[in-house]
Amino acid sequence: MRILITLVMLLHAVAGVSQLSLHLGHNYLRAQEWDNVMHYYNYARPWQDDELKPLSHGYDIRAGWIFRWKAIKSLYVHPQIGVRQFSTSANNNKEELFVRLRQYSIQCDVNFNPRALFHNVSAGPLGTRWFMFVSPSVQVWRPYVEQAEQAFYTEGDEEISPTNWSWSAALGVGYRAAMISKQFILSPKFGLRYTPKAELDDLVFAVQGGNPGALESIQRNLILIETGLEFVWIFPRTKSGKGYMKPCSNC
Amino acid sequence: MNRKAFLKKSALAAGGVYFLPQFLLSCKKESPFEDLKFNGTVGIVGAGAAGLYAAYLLRKSGIPVEVFEASDKIGGRIRTLEGFADFPIDLGAEEIHGERSLWYDAVREAAPEFITADLEDIYYFNGVKYTGNEFENSPEYAQISSIIDAIAEYNGSDISALAYANVQQLPENLIPFFNAWVGNENGTDISRIGMAGLAQAEREWTAGEENLMMRNRDTLSVLLELFAIAIPSVKLNTPITNINYEGGKVVLTDNEGNTFMKDRVIVTSSVKVLFDQLIEFVPSLPSLHLQAISNIGMGAGFKLILKFEEPFWPANTGSIYIPGPVPEFWATGDGGRSAANNVLTAFGHGSYAEALLQSPSTMIEAILDQLDDCFGGITASSRYVDHYLMNWTAQPYIRGTYSYPIPGTSNDARALLSEPVKDKIYFAGEACARNGHHGTVHGALESAFFAIQQLVQTP
Structure with a gap:
């Protein structure tokens, strides 16, 4: 109970100085060698009903708070936690092989407007309409493979979840496009994320089974193209309770 | 740009970003070998599971391939005995080891029925016969x-x-x-x-724990059905005795002096054939390969199919373990394979097999005595009708059953053996299988796939 009360108080304190955000996004993963793992699986089984697709397209959901760091320079700090998922499946004579790659992440974006760093610009509750962001992140990769409804990763009868860690950094742009009901700001975002030395040996092992050789090294540098929509809830803090004013349309 | 125009363009751009990669991917041929760097010819030595599967994949990729089989049969250590009983009997590979393997996936394409009956083993221990339970x-x-x-x-x-x-x-x-x-x-x-x-x-081991047996199909018929497109590439009765890879082309010579020129060769002969140097390599194989070959064991083994007038074992019997000259028997026709169910398979390896095979005339007698011990009196010997011995050791181009780890070595020898020699000679077969999959059909297929992967991606 004490933990719960502490958490509620912390949340209340955080809410007092920040805006709550929710991000829904699509990710395009560029990793040729990883794609080959799926290709090899297919190539070895020309008799399959359908094929495993590469883990190219994934979806993510993130939640966090946006803290104003330096209003005049339009600098905002945006810590978030999120989950991203890629999946594919193939039917081999009515037995499905299902492959899922889930990634849990903690990231801390810094939103800024290069112009605002050197000039005075008008800004709304979340800074300027256009902004850039840099986004360092730490991720946990959790692959899951299942064939004929049986999990691949087991120890005895126990299902286990292999875990790999990686870090990444992203650079991107966003646009505070619309305010809805004076409560929510909607922002499309686009970014490129670079993950050096990501490991996927567990997934490779599961998909390839005894077929070695698709990957000579288990570590790969990955490029992720992130697109998404960010919803930020602007807590009404003015005495009138009418929320913030819209940001300017030409800054 | 005003906000409305921006939103419109953003929506279009987002659509493009989302659909373009999918469109491009759908145009792309989904093959790891789309950047095929090899466009020569391939010779495969041996038409067993590894050789046939390798030929099948190469033909699917449009690469000319010829398979040289020393014996007069396709299948290697997969063979069927027809006409001995009321169902085809596997004389070689029979069980599917694990439900997560290339072979299991392939077999399911042939849609066989698997034995689902709960078979119970029999144990003869300290002079008493016990049920499995x-x-x-x-x-x-x-x-x-x-x-x-x-x-x-x-x-x-x-x-x-x-x-x-x-x-x-x-x-x-x-x-x-x-x-x-x-x-x-x-x-x-x-x-x-x-x-x-x-x-x-x-x-x-990654192939799963379930062991499966086909009820209505023999292993060879499934192999031939699955890899049918490879069969026209097979030249039977062509034992390759010399592989010369000194020059630009690899020259294969058979026992009659016929030569065949290929750009690359996959050797799928048994490790015992390599150990006994039935194939001469010119120049000699690298010392690591020679070391690997001598570090993988393979020796005597047989399957003896025994036919009786009638079964003297209970219905749905699995294996029968009786201390004696044969380590294991099983009721071959049980699980719905045979109406008569009057056939037992005796399966022996190593020193047990060597001792029995020394004297085939007394072998049957010794084995029937062993069964009589368990089932009492002359239960087995009085019902004995006929037998068929599949002595794998005596097959001149196989010389054993399957490979095993010998003391003082590790399975890393298998990975070493499967390394290409000068990007011209590749080895495959169950002895080259990694992940503990040696001695299995799926191990043979995996090793063939590994060889193909390397072969086609090297210019």
Whole structure:
């Protein structure tokens, strides 16, 4: 109970100085060698009903708070936690092989407007309409493979979840496009994320089974193209309770 | 740009970003070998599971391939006995080891029925016949099981499996059962199996734990059906005796002096054939390959099919374990394979096989005596009708059953053997299988796939 009360108080304190955000996004993963793992699986089984697709397209959901760091320079700090998922499946004579790659992440974006760093610009509750962001992140990769409804990763009868860690950094742009009901700001975002030395040996092992050789090294540098929509809830803090004013349309 | 225009363009751009990669991917040929760097010809030595599968994949990729089979049969260590009983009998590979393997996936394409009946084993222990259920609840069974379960964790010195059983203080009267499960299962007897390789294989095994048997199909018919497009590439009765890879092309010479020029060659002959140097390589293979070949064991083994007037074992019998010259029998026609169900398979390896095969005339008598011991009186010998011996050791171009780890070596020898030689000679077959999959059909297929991967991606 004490933990719960502490958490509620912390949340209340955080809410007092920040805006709550929710991000829904699509990710395009560029990793040729990883794609080959799926290709090899297919190539070895020309008799399959359908094929495993590469883990190219994934979806993510993130939640966090946006803290104003330096209003005049339009600098905002945006810590978030999120989950991203890629999946594919193939039917081999009515037995499905299902492959899922889930990634849990903690990231801390810094939103800024290069112009605002050197000039005075008008800004709304979340800074300027256009902004850039840099986004360092730490991720946990959790692959899951299942064939004929049986999990691949087991120890005895126990299902286990292999875990790999990686870090990444992203650079991107966003646009505070619309305010809805004076409560929510909607922002499309686009970014490129670079993950050096990501490991996927567990997934490779599961998909390839005894077929070695698709990957000579288990570590790969990955490029992720992130697109998404960010919803930020602007807590009404003015005495009138009418929320913030819209940001300017030409800054 | 005003906000409305921006939103409109953003929506279009987002649509493009989302759909373009999918569109591009859908245009792309989904093959790892789309950047095929090799466009020459390939010769394959051996038309067993590995050789046929390699030829099948190459033909699918449009690469000209020719398979040289020394014997007059396709299938290698997969062979069928027709007409002996009321169902086709596998004389070689029979069981599908694991439900997560290339072979299992392939077999399912042929849509066979698997044996689903709950087969019960029979144990003859200390002069008493036990049902599987009775013996499997005994402390003796628990003792054997516990030391088998501990094999994967074994990290001691590389002693034989027999020495390991002795260290574990397994009583003498339980050794035959341990030998049946560990020795015979792995292609020899426990005195010849190395614990390091055995433990490594146990740890690395990825194919699943379920063992499956086809009820209405024999293994060879499935193999031939699946890889039918490779069959026209096979030249039977063409034993390759010399492979010369000195020049730009690889020259294969058969026992009659005919030569065949290929750009690359995949050798899928058994490791015993390589060890006995039935194929001469010019220049000689690198020392690492030679070392690898001598570090992989392969030896005597047989399947003896015994036909009786009528069954004297209960319906739905699985394996029958009787201490004696044959480590394991099984009721071949059970599980719905045969209406008459009057056939037993005797399966022996290593020193057990050598002892029996020394004198085929007394072999049947000794084996019937062993069955009589278990079932009482002259139950077996009085009902005996006929037999068929598949002596794999006597097959001139195979010379054994399947490979096993020998003491003092590790399974890394298999990975070494599967390394290409000068990007011209590739090795495949069950002995080259990694992940502990040696001695299995799926191991043979995996090794063939590995060879193909390397072959086609090297210019």
